[in-house]
Amino acid sequence: MIKGYAGKILEVNLSTQAIKDIKIGDNILKDYIGGRGLATKILWDRLGKKWEKIDPLKSENILLFLTGPLTGYYPGGRICVSGKSPQSNGVIGSTVAGEFGVELRCACYDGIIVTGESNKPVYLFIKDSDVDIRDASHIWGKDAKQTMATLGRECRELLRKRYPKFGQLKEPSFLYVGPAGENKVRTAVVAAKWTHAAGYGGYGAVMGSKKLKAIAVKGTGPLPKAANIKEVKRLIKVVNDNIYENVLWRRWGTGSGGYEVGAETSSEPVRNWQDEWHNEKSFGVDQFENRVWIKQSWSDFGCPTCCLKVAMIKTGRFKGAITDNPDYEMQAYLGPNLGLFTPEENVFLSSLADDLGLCGIQTGNVMGFAAELFQRGILTKKDLDGIEPKWGDVEAFAALAKKIAYREGIGDLLAEGTYRAALKIGEKKKTDVLKYAVQSKGISIGAHGIRSGKDYPESISYACSVQGGDHTSTAGLPLDGSGSELSEIFNDSGVHCNFNVFGVPRKVKFDFYKAVTGIELTQKEWYKIKAFRILQIQRALLLLGGPDIKWKPKTHDENPPRFYEPLPSGPYKGKTVDKMQVEEDKRRYYNAVGWDENGIPKTKTLEKLGLEDIDKVLKKSCISKSMLK
Amino acid sequence: MTTKKEPIWIARDLIKCSGCRKCEIACSLYHENRIWPEASRIRVFMPVPGADFPHFCTQCKNYPCVKACPVDALSISKKTGAVLVKTKACIACGKCIEACPGRVPHMHPAKNHIVICDLCNGSPQCVKVCQEGGWNVLTTVHRRARPYELYARTPEQIAKDLAIKMYGEQAEDYI
Ligand code: SF4
Ligand code: SF4
Ligand code: SF4
Numbered sequence: 001m002i003k004g005y006a007g008k009i010l011e012v013n014l015s016t017q018a019i020k021d022i023k024i025g026d027n028i029l030k031d032y033i034g035g036r037g038l039a040t041k042i043l044w045d046r047l048g049k050k051w052e053k054i055d056p057l058k059s060e061n062i063l064l065f066l067t068g069p070l071t072g073y074y075p076g077g078r079i080c081v082s083g084k085s086p087q088s089n090g091v092i093g094s095t096v097a098g099e100f101g102v103e104l105r106c107a108c109y110d111g112i113i114v115t116g117e118s119n120k121p122v123y124l125f126i127k128d129s130d131v132d133i134r135d136a137s138h139i140w141g142k143d144a145k146q147t148m149a150t151l152g153r154e155c156r157e158l159l160r161k162r163y164p165k166f167g168q169l170k171e172p173s174f175l176y177v178g179p180a181g182e183n184k185v186r187t188a189v190v191a192a193k194w195t196h197a198a199g200y201g202g203y204g205a206v207m208g209s210k211k212l213k214a215i216a217v218k219g220t221g222p223l224p225k226a227a228n229i230k231e232v233k234r235l236i237k238v239v240n241d242n243i244y245e246n247v248l249w250r251r252w253g254t255g256s257g258g259y260e261v262g263a264e265t266s267s268e269p270v271r272n273w274q275d276e277w278h279n280e281k282s283f284g285v286d287q288f289e290n291r292v293w294i295k296q297s298w299s300d301f302g303c304p305t306c307c308l309k310v311a312m313i314k315t316g317r318f319k320g321a322i323t324d325n326p327d328y329e330m331q332a333y334l335g336p337n338l339g340l341f342t343p344e345e346n347v348f349l350s351s352l353a354d355d356l357g358l359c360g361i362q363t364g365n366v367m368g369f370a371a372e373l374f375q376r377g378i379l380t381k382k383d384l385d386g387i388e389p390k391w392g393d394v395e396a397f398a399a400l401a402k403k404i405a406y407r408e409g410i411g412d413l414l415a416e417g418t419y420r421a422a423l424k425i426g427e428k429k430k431t432d433v434l435k436y437a438v439q440s441k442g443i444s445i446g447a448h449g450i451r452s453g454k455d456y457p458e459s460i461s462y463a464c465s466v467q468g469g470d471h472t473s474t475a476g477l478p479l480d481g482s483g484s485e486l487s488e489i490f491n492d493s494g495v496h497c498n499f500n501v502f503g504v505p506r507k508v509k510f511d512f513y514k515a516v517t518g519i520e521l522t523q524k525e526w527y528k529i530k531a532f533r534i535l536q537i538q539r540a541l542l543l544l545g546g547p548d549i550k551w552k553p554k555t556h557d558e559n560p561p562r563f564y565e566p567l568p569s570g571p572y573k574g575k576t577v578d579k580m581q582v583e584e585d586k587r588r589y590y591n592a593v594g595w596d597e598n599g600i601p602k603t604k605t606l607e608k609l610g611l612e613d614i615d616k617v618l619k620k621s622c623i624s625k626s627m628l629k
Numbered sequence: 630m631t632t633k634k635e636p637i638w639i640a641r642d643l644i645k646c647s648g649c650r651k652c653e654i655a656c657s658l659y660h661e662n663r664i665w666p667e668a669s670r671i672r673v674f675m676p677v678p679g680a681d682f683p684h685f686c687t688q689c690k691n692y693p694c695v696k697a698c699p700v701d702a703l704s705i706s707k708k709t710g711a712v713l714v715k716t717k718a719c720i721a722c723g724k725c726i727e728a729c730p731g732r733v734p735h736m737h738p739a740k741n742h743i744v745i746c747d748l749c750n751g752s753p754q755c756v757k758v759c760q761e762g763g764w765n766v767l768t769t770v771h772r773r774a775r776p777y778e779l780y781a782r783t784p785e786q787i788a789k790d791l792a793i794k795m796y797g798e799q800a801e802d803y804i
Contacts (some may be wrong), residue, residue: 106665148678165736167743168684168726168783169667170667170672170784193678194678221665221739222665222668223665225663229663240761240762244763250763295795299647299650301649310679310795
């Protein structure tokens with residue numbers, strides 16, 4: 001057995017209530033590591049041949065919670081949630097920080113596979129190898145804070161009763177869904193603590209569709225044994241020492257972005273991306289720090305960065321709202337993107353999104369989209385159930401968020417996410433509204449625009465990514481560079497926080513992998529073979545897609561139309577993305593990743609990676625023919 | 630600063646705790662050569678999100694745990710003031726847990742004996758990492774004749790205090 005792994009995965013079938021342990025072969029672990037890589041492999045093996053027919057929100061989908069060998073060792077523990085995505089119809093490796101992955105590994109599991117669906121609300125309770133499927137009717141419908149409080153009490157009591165001899169065990173770790181997940185809202189998250197979320201992918205909806213409200217895990221063992229613990233200790237110190245230099249993130253997290261990404265780099269969504277520049281000092285980090293942050297450093301297992309800050313509103317009409325930071329993405333999407341420019345409004349909406357179990361990025365995106373349609377008179381007050389989402393009207397957006405989470409009225413439509421909502425509204429109103437949808441392949445674009453050219457994503461970062469608009473996994477060249485999607489696949493498969501690799505020599509994570517597993521993994525092997533293979537499978541499954549939507553590279557390996565409009569104001573006024581340049585970059589990218597001119601992985605590319613079976617399915621599928629057009 | 634010659638105490642500023650759990654990692658690496666959160670002598674509890682805090686022995690003036698042990702498995706280090714566990718003598722009866730006002734001692738998850746902070750024989754590993762990270766929740770000071778047992782409180786009690794201090798009365802709903 002390879003070092004650094006627990007050596008087994010828990011598989012729970014919610015339809016039959018069957019619980020078993022499964023083993024993954026060493027060769028598979030060597031090639032796919034864990035997290036996103038392993039999820040891709042498992043999904044392909046189990047669902048690949050019928051992928052196009054699998055409805056992500058029906059019992060046939062499988063939901064994965066996977067750690068990797070570096071979880072808990074590499075500073076900044078996370079867990080990767082995956083399955084067939086109800087947003088992209090492909091595979092997204094959606095990671096969330098916290099202690100869950102560490103507890104799971106300490107319970108001697110590398111991950112959890114959930115299949116089938118329960119006929120009543122349940123939660124999983126895991127204490128080492130003791131696993132129960134428990135009734136969750138009493139927490140179904142509860143928001144984030146109520147869920148955590150009720151489950152927390154119940155599980156602490158269970159631990160006390162069942163294991164009285166130990167003394168006081170620490171509370172277990174939880175993953176759960178809020179009302180949005182229960183209602184299968186496509187922008188629902190799998191949440192941890194109150195504020196942490198695996199948002200991209202929409203796996204909250206998958207969890208809700210299986211009537212799985214939560215998972216609680218308490219592991220009392222050590223992390224699976226590392227091959228060379230002395231070296232691990234040395235490497236932890238190397239990472240820490242490097243990160244401790246990162247004064248910006250340690251002090252402000254990403255919370256300085258809300259002002260700076262708008263004012264300085266002109267790449268922040270403002271009013272549904274009608275602009276990317278603002279100079280609202282009311283949104284400065286000093287305002288957040290002095291007015292709403294009640295805790296300067298909040299962190300997850302082993303993390304030296306502490307990018308989180310706890311924020312709370314103590315007086316006035318938003319009194320009682322609590323969230324973290326908000327971090328930059330929440331600042332942007334539940335701030336300027338909706339025409340809101342005060343920390344209090346931003347904390348209030350972020351806290352509401354947390355409570356409802358909504359992804360702040362993608363819900364902020366779809367609400368911005370609706371607000372622009374309202375601005376243009378395409379959606380009326382009547383269409384919107386009496387709500388008038390004027391820019392900056394925080395109450396209107398709060399009302400809209402609730403409608404989305406409960407799928408009420410217009411909320412039912414917007415709960416489909418920006419792309420699907422755009423198709424439906426376009427049909428109803430007989431006008432093209434896709435031009436206002438700022439997304440790629442069903443995934444809202446992260447809050448980093450490309451028009452000014454001053455932020456990190458490149459012209460094809462979102463257009464060619466296997467995770468669409470996900471700003472944490474963007475496509476870029478050279479393939480072995482730090483802007484390459486293959487680099488992100490490492491962090492998501494490791495599984496550890498991608499923030500703790502910034503400023504750390506790249507060699508360190510490969511050394512880490514060797515110190516934990518005992519296996520040498522060269523960078524060349526990773527970039528040329530292993531990560532490359534994972535990318536190809538993700539691409540294939542994305543193209544297979546279905547059943548409701550299929551992507552055609554010609555049309556959909558593309559930026560949102562808005563990115564071709566010139567920036568209307570600010571220091572980069574007039575700048576836009578050059579379509580010719582995008583075509584050229586796309587050609588170069590296809591070439592580098594071994595896809596043909598239609599964006600389909602070449603037979604030669606797949607064969608070289610031992611993926612002949614995928615080639616067959618891909619070529620047989622209708623896509624090859626229809627996609628030529 | 631302290632010298633290695635005198636008994637020490639670890640002063641604690643719980644409200645500043647980031648929840649990074651580097652203290653757990655350092656403690657378990659030092660004592661078990663593994664990363665092992667539940668075997669760590671200092672454990673970070675977080676029943677209410679955001680209100681994380683480390684929980685560990687405070688070396689009470691009267692050492693009720695030591696007195697409660699029926700087989701004399703616990704003793705007090707002259708050098709540091711820490712409670713020392715004779716692992717072979719300990720019968721894992723849990724009497725020290727009951728005697729401790731903070732329910733601090735806990736069983737080793739894999740072995741049949743109790744674990745309690747031994748102050749790392751005078752150079753606390755947890756303090757070192759907490760200081761390196763700049764959180765300064767933990768600080769080593771000279772041990773003086775003070776009622777340190779005031780700090781020996783259960784995780785529930787501490788969590789409640791910290792949560793209310795942070796979030797006000799609505800924290801009652803979260804505990
Ligand atoms: S090292 Fe310090 S800040 Fe980190 S969890 Fe421990 S006590 Fe808290
Ligand atoms: S805190 Fe508990 S374990 Fe420590 S000396 Fe006091 S009674 Fe003993
Ligand atoms: S002083 Fe040493 S034994 Fe005590 S909690 Fe800290 S690291 Fe653990």
